[in-house]
Amino acid sequence: MTTHAHADPQRIRHRAPPGLHDAAMLPARPHVVVVGAGIAGLAAATALAERGVSVDVVERENYLGGRVGGWTDHLADGTPVAVNRGFHAFFRQYYNLRALLRRNDPELRFLTPLDDYPLIDVHGRRDSFRGLPRTPPWNALAFALRSPTFRLRDLVRIDPRAAAPLAAVSVPDIYHRLDHLDAETFLEQINFPTAARHLAFEVFSRSFFTEPARMSAAELATMFHIYFLGSSEGLLFDVADTNFDGLWSPLREYLTAGQVPSRTGTVRFHTGVAVAAIDTTSGAPFRIVDTTGACIDADGVVLATDIGALGRIVAASPTLGDTAWRTRIEHLGTAPAFLVQRLWLDRPVNEDRPAFVGTGSLHPLDNISIVNRYEREARHWADHHGGSVIELHAYALPETTSADPDRLALREQLLARLHALYPETAAARILGERLLYRRDCPRLGPGDFAHRPTVTTPHRGLVLAGDGIRIDLPVALMERAATTGWSAANHLLTHWGVRGHDLYTVPTQGRSALLRRLATRESPTL
Known part of the structure; x- marks a missing residue:
């Protein structure tokens, strides 16, 4: 492979x-x-x-x-448009998925790297993954030290013994150690700073369609291993340049x-x-x-x-x-429902807007994608109409959103968030819109x-x-x-x-022998 x-x-x-x-x-x-x-x-x-x-x-x-399927739909004027269930990130440590995709394209030419995917919160604080070192643990340490929500004093306050499983994950042992806990409780027990928790860990847990309070702490630790400390593939990812x-x-x-x-x-x-x-x-x-x-x-x-x-x-x-x-x-069980809102607007967004941005504490909005920045079908439509194609995601929705009136209210809230974050879209005319509401992703609870x-x-x-x-x-x-x-x-x-x-994965245990020894010692908080 x-x-x-x-x-x-x-x-x-x-x-x-x-x-x-x-x-x-x-x-x-x-x-x-x-x-x-x-x-x-x-x-x-x-x-x-x-x-x-x-x-x-x-x-x-x-x-x-x-x-991760795609199909063709038509706008009200009959224009054919490419649609799917929403943005997906093709991380570079997805070895087995990439092996499958190489059956059609050995060079993976249809995958385009994003140079960054910033995270922003309700206070305007912004985290970035651009320019981080690739080697663990320096990648996570550099991310933490330059984050506006994480200070050096926060590192001192974290309980090192309780937090050791984050840096010394061993699969499947981590599930035997932490799966009884929810992610929010675990982060509180290790004294992880609240602001950083909302901007970093909450963004990632909600990408699994789950609030931290309803997500297994073992799944959170495994995620931390896959995307941060267990791999040197980096924290950036690729996107498909086609529907x-x-x-x-x-x-x-x-x-x-x-x-x-x-x-x-x-x-x-x-x-x-x-x-x-x-x-x-x-x-x-x-x-x-x-x-x-x-x-x-x-x-x-x-x-x-x-x-x-x-x-x-x-x-x-x-x-x-x-x-x-x-x-x-x-x-x-299934995870809570999510909603994807795709908009075809009659004007472009500002040039400095990133192709993808994750949000923290800006409910119900979880991320914004400017689809025409990376997908050729959307780019063709945007160039032809002088507009833009934008996608808004809302994850881990409450049960009440299963009713149509609640989904329409959710739609308005998402639009309001978009207009606040990207004011140039407030005056834009919506030439086409699709709302996709689904609840079919697996539950990863304690x-x-x-x-x-x-x-x-x-x-x-x-x-x-x-x-x-x-x-x-x-x-x-x-x-x-x-x-x-x-x-x-x-x-x-x-x-x-x-x-x-043959199959390939990131290492099945943490890279640091010292942290692995610390993690296996008895800890009263776990």
Whole structure:
């Protein structure tokens, strides 16, 4: 699996078990159904096809990519516009996701680096990631010392023993140590400064669609490890220079046009159809039934759906799994809802506005993206109309926003925040607008880790994948989806004696031996 030119020399290679080079060498070629064509499902389908397995991918939507999918919509005047579910950051330590994307573009030319993504709060304080050293722990220390919300005296007040797990994360041990706590309580216990907590940690926790008080402290510590102290890839990220359908259409072509290296695995896509149930009493050994009543028999199944669809499929499949496993699926929860507001305005924003900015304590606004600064379809529209395409995000919404009147009120609040932060937009005319409200991201609350289902299941031929599925590696968000997808395929391939695919992650434990020793000492606050 190829990694990019600036890969961390301390990244970890997780080798796949050896085996046959191609499933064509088996007495009979295995056939797998992948349910869901998001990142996890596409990674699994790619991994299987490249080893000669026959694959059918069943996707509920009419497009690929799942929550990172893109499609075409039309404004009121009939103008076609590219739309998606909102901004995504492609961090450089997302090795397994990037390996998938390299199947279409080995050089990742469609990823564009952002030179900064500032964080601002209600008081106008601003943090920046530009120019930070790449080597841990100097990156986090430099960030803290130059932050307007963090002073040298704050470092002295932090309880070093209680805070040691932040700098000495070991996966999965960190979950056994901290998953019972919520992130807000943990930060209070270590005396982390309040202002810095709101501007830094709250911005990141809400990027997981969760308030710090409802997020596992272990997830927060793992996030700190992945993005700060566990990797030298840096804190900046890349963005896609195309709408997300531009990422997955070439991958679909790669998988269906005989371009995979084995040249023996075949992939068929079935879009616009949902799986209703899976039967283990007929078929070979799984029979997948879709909502039209059509059936596909398979030797293996990858369930790579969101949490809601996974629960519905398992509930409708009484012979699937055992009681303990079904209970784990039933207890999976979703994070609070989020809203994305995309605006097509008749005038540009000021040239000095960053392409992306995160906000702290400016509820309900969590970030602003100027889409035409990085996405070619939005740039074409903005150039043609002399305007701009702007996206506003609101995360971790209260339950009341599920009603239409509350969403409209939320829309007005977001616009008011935009106008206050970027006054030049106040007089702009809205030529087009889309509001997207969803609640389908996994919950990462205190105590969830121990009960979260893993990639493997009670059936040797049935595996799970997705960003809500447990895998004991330091990965998160899109990278967790990709990693579980590759891992799910590896489990099936190993079952058939076929070699899998190597995986890469940031180090599985903190880089400092001293901090690791401190973290393992008994601490009264944990």
